[in-house]
Amino acid sequence: xxxxxxxxxxxxxxxxxxxxxxxxxxxxxxxxxxxxxxxxxxxxxxxxxxxxxxxxxxxxxxxxxxxxxxxxxxxxxxxxxxxxxxxxxxxxxxxxxxxxxxxxxxxxxxxxxxxxxxxxxxxxxxxxxxxxxxxxxxxxxxxxxxxxxxxxxxxxxxxxxxxxxxxxxxxxxxxxxxxxxxxxxxxxxxxxxxxxxxxxxxxxx
Numbered sequence: 290x291x292x293x294x295x296x297x298x299x300x301x302x303x304x305x306x307x308x309x310x311x312x313x314x315x316x317x318x319x320x321x322x323x324x325x326x327x328x329x330x331x332x333x334x335x336x337x338x339x340x341x342x343x344x345x346x347x348x349x350x351x352x353x354x355x356x357x358x359x360x361x362x363x364x365x366x367x368x369x370x371x372x373x374x375x376x377x378x379x380x381x382x383x384x385x386x387x388x389x390x391x392x393x394x395x396x397x398x399x400x401x402x403x404x405x406x407x408x409x410x411x412x413x414x415x416x417x418x419x420x421x422x423x424x425x426x427x428x429x430x431x432x433x434x435x436x437x438x439x440x441x442x443x444x445x446x447x448x449x450x451x452x453x454x455x456x457x458x459x460x461x462x463x464x465x466x467x468x469x470x471x472x473x474x475x476x477x478x479x480x481x482x483x484x485x486x487x488x489x490x491x492x493x494x
Contacts, residue, residue, distance in 0.1 A: 290339060297342035298358055301424065305339050308420060309369050311393075312432060313337045316371060319387045331380045333439050337371045359427070366397070366417045366431035373434065374442045377485055378403065378478045381414050381436045388434065394418040397431060403441075403475075409464065410471025411445065413437040440474040 295302050313335065320332050345365065346356035354360045362368055375381055381403060389396055397417040406412045414436040422430045437445070448467055451460070 291341070294339070294342045298339075301358060301362065301427075304422065304424060305369065308422065308430070308432070309337050309339055312369060312371055312418075312420065312434075315391065315393050316373060316384075316388075316434065319384060319391070320373075322387070323383065331375050331377075331384065333374045333376055335371065335373050337369070340365070340368050340370065362422070362427050362430050367433040368430055369432040371432070371434045372442075373436050375436060375438055377482050378438050379482050379485075381438070384436055385414060385416065388416060388418075394420045394432075403437075406471065406475070409448065410468040411448065412441045412471065412475060413445065438478050440478055444471050444474055 290302075298305060316335065320330070324330055340361070345361040345368070348365060349356045349360050352364065354364050373384065375384070385399070388394075395418065397419050399417075400415040403412045403414050416434045416436070418432050418434065419429050420432055422428060444467070451463060451467065
């Protein structure tokens with residue numbers, strides 16, 4: 290977080306940091322409840338962030354709200370974001386069920402862009418959670434957890450560069466190629482999942 294972000298969030302900043310850490314630790318506990326062995330660990334890596342003040346202000350204005358910190362905390366659903374990058378697509382749904390079962394939060398919505406990819410090929414599973422927020426005027430905030438595979442994360446990183454980099458030649462060709470790659474990666478994810486299941490099945494015989 291920048292000094293500008295800290296100044297913008299003001300009195301809410303310490304509580305936001307606390308909630309980010311609690312969310313991160315709870316998801317790590319869920320992962321550890323399945324496996325603590327590095328060879329069979331579900332997650333490749335986890336990233337968390339508190340939304341930057343400029344990004345929050347831009348999003349609020351786009352939605353027709355005044356760009357105040359209170360509106361950010363009450364009108365947006367990703368003030369805190371967590372991204373969990375997993376090895377296999379089946380693990381996405383395993384973690385989703387564990388998240389549903391936790392009493393640390395309330396699941397508000399689930400958007401499955403893996404089963405129903407966006408037109409550009411984007412795939413990920415987004416979970417919006419409502420968590421307690423113990424301020425005098427705001428009692429709950431909504432946060433987002435994204436679950437995706439390594440292949441999906443790699444693709445999203447490349448697509449992000451295309452979206453924000455200016456003066457790129459042959460944009461339409463690149464968009465088309467990205468869509469093709471997204472479909473091929475999705476097919477590979479499913480094949481890898483099938484191979485893992487075959488290996489596990491033979492190991493249990």
